Amino acid sequence: MELVERARAGDNDAFNQLIDEHREAVFRLAYLMLRNAEDAEDIAQETFLRAYRHLEKFDIQRDFRPWILSIAANLCRNEKRGLGRYWNAIWRFAGEQMGEQRSVEGDVIQQHDVQCLLDAVRELRHHEQEIIYLRYFLDLDVKSAAEVLNVQPGTVKSRLHRALKQLELEMNQHE
Amino acid sequence: MNENEIRDLTRRVVYPPTPDITIIPTRPRSTVRQLAPIAIIVFLLLLGLLVVEPVRAAIVDILRIGGIEIHVGETDLSQATPTFVLVGETTLKEAQAAVNFTLKYPEALGLPDVVYQQDKLVVMRWHEPDIALYQFNGEGFYKETPNIEWTEVDGSTIAAWIATPHLLWFDSGDEQEQQQVYLVEGNVLIWEEPFKTYRLETRLSREETIALAESLVEVK
Secondary structure, three states: OOHHHHHHHOHHHHHHHHHHHHHHHHHHHHHHHHHOOOHHHHHHHHHHHHHOOOOHHOOOOOOOHHHHHHHHHHHHHHHHEEEEHHHHHHHHHHHHHHOOOOHHHHOOOOOOHHHHHHHHHOOOOOHHHHHHHHHHHHHOHHHHHHHOOOOOOEEEEHHHHHHHHHHHHHHHOOO | HHHHHHHHHHHOOOOOOOOOOOOOOOOOOHHHHHHHHHHHHHHHHHHHHOOOOOOOEEEEEEEEEEEEEEHHHHHOHHHHOOOOOOOEEEEEHHHHHOOOOEEEEHHHHOOOEEEEOOOOOOEEEEOOOOOEEEEEEEEEEEEOOOOOOEEEEEEEEEEEOOOOEEEEEOOOOOOOOOOEEEEHHHHHEEEOOOOEEEEEOOOOOOHHHHHHHHEEEEEE
């Protein structure tokens, strides 16, 4: 938390260190949720910008990573919800036509079982997808995932239980 | 498939390289993105054609903010009960003791005229102006509304603004319990913070309501 305190005091190097520590997790979460590298980069940029502006509101007693990931997740949800979703659909369509599209599918090593997992996760409900991404793709513990999702740890556990059961069903269908 | 097998698979996912992040308030837009307004206009025209089709889906989207699930789409208000009766009148002190989150109130309004508490839900009411602030931990609230606007509280927290009559119901999870659907005619702002969801119902404008939301202070 020393970095946060220094950043709050105006030390930009400290904030840059925070970025370096967390940018991979933020970018990957955005990438998994939005399935587009450029959108994920925009979200990562916006996430750190908002964190920078609102650093005073961060509760120093908590871990920084769940806080920054919760900002990223909110921005991703908003991106998916609003007009941006329709705009992006058009934009992606254009990108596909120009051969510029980069998707998760295109970026993973063509391993059948990995692809099956990604496909199966996308068949889950949105809040189940998010919990799977946080817990298994980003390796967050239950408490941190609960902080990101704004639910109790018990809710994370029950959602995980349901999501895993559903995931298994989906995986069997994709195989 | 067990957790270890899933983790093993997730480690084999290859992501694009993580970009460098620099805090620059504005970024130049790409050429493709500069065409956004034209694309949006074309899309809206196409969307307009779809809307006039005689048959369309009743619910077009299901969204979630904190513990509130919002169904956006065709909304039949005739089925609703016009009055939402609050029960469990109590004091601020007792309400605070009954829930595991810190109660807050809009400083500009002062302390509430009446407080209600039921399980993990606390509702503060002010009579003049007529305002209700719901704060709760958990899930179970549902809304059905023809439209929704996205906004922000404190410049970073995503919030939903509903300014049209819509439906509200609560699902306790008890299948034996009859589900009552209520009509909400006020303007509603919904946002969340860790372990807590806020629902602020007012007759005020969006900007005035957001200003109230941004003025929340802890009950001492």
